Amino acid sequence: MTQGMPKLEVCLSPALLHLYDTTDTVVVIIDVFRATSTIAAALHNGAKCVIPVASVSECIEIGHKIPNSITAGERDGKVAEGLEHGNSPSEYPGAFVEGKTLVLTTTNGTRLLHMVKNAHNIITGSFLNLDAVSDFLLQQNKNVLLGCSAWKDRFNLEDTLLAGAIASKLKDHFNVNCDSTRAANYLYERSGGHDFTSFLKDSSHYLRLSKFGLEKDLEYCTTPNLHPVVPILKGHELIVHK
């Protein structure tokens, strides 16, 4: 821990966000199962942008206004009524998504993203773009907040594990005096640093989603660096950082 380095902290739930000052900070929104995984996949596969929205009705409304758009979102593991597609990263191959605007409604991730105020930048992180996000954070030389989307405000293992993976890559370059970050790091060490799928098989969210037959999706979402892009928020749109 050295003075003068930028600070890195982990926020374990949107219900704790008020404890952190995000002014001039780079905030990483993490929603591993599955919003920020799907965002990385869609943008890497050539989507023009992703517009994250909170509600199904807003998703439909914005989808109507934008030509060449896809409306997507799930509730309880199924495509939400009135929308066209789901939350799975595997639904967005290049042949389908290239050049299109994905209007995506998710609950936990989108809510957190809209709660962040005065950040220098907001980006999204997942295992699918782990190294790309870590490299981006290294280059910025700004304070960093890794924001776990959690599940209805409850702490979850998968988002915290990713926060630990990012923190572990960055810890020599940031001032870390935050017990949440220490705990996230321990989780990452405990996972062995590679087989995230196995480590997460015992988590609440995995157990919940696997009841919907989504095991393949969960494996996809825990595979590191398949989609090495940095989605960055510009106005209301997430685009690939160049």
Add this chain to the structure above:
Amino acid sequence: MTQGMPKLEVCLSPALLHLYDTTDTVVVIIDVFRATSTIAAALHNGAKCVIPVASVSECIEIGHKIPNSITAGERDGKVAEGLEHGNSPSEYPGAFVEGKTLVLTTTNGTRLLHMVKNAHNIITGSFLNLDAVSDFLLQQNKNVLLGCSAWKDRFNLEDTLLAGAIASKLKDHFNVNCDSTRAANYLYERSGGHDFTSFLKDSSHYLRLSKFGLEKDLEYCTTPNLHPVVPILKGHELIVHK
């Protein structure tokens, strides 16, 4: 995980307490550094009861009303103005505390204790009474919430580590499907299950308190089973459960 068993959950911060239903639940208030450690020490050493209060002024007021009472509490590592004693468990040997009422003001632990509603019982836990608390919870056959007092609502390692130690002892007898409990368990495993002092030397709170020269206190607070009592709330008083 078996249906029919009572449920065990861990709440990582008072700011997350609203997510848990504490009705008919046994709630364990955990404030390792140092309120619930001091409570265990004082009661084991013969104090008649401990009255936890939120503010210094309330502490003084109640102290005036109760004969043979001690008013205690710290702010920023020093005895608070108007009070007689501090927050250290080592300040309350039997020769001093026996038969007396300890009116104790602390910030994080007391606040959490007063936030809990409709519980079956509220008890306090620390490393000093780890096994006594675990045995008590086993006997109750009720849902359990391990409530970490945290630090100004921020997650902390020491309270979560104790929650993990308790959960680890109870996991075969409770239904555990809570990622916070899983994470707390991993921390406990990572600590090796015995040398809690070393494990916590890198925590925020340890670093903060050791600046006040409180290392010996921190060692005391992380020593398992020195004070094997179960402090239980009856009205406004914590007394030893018989």
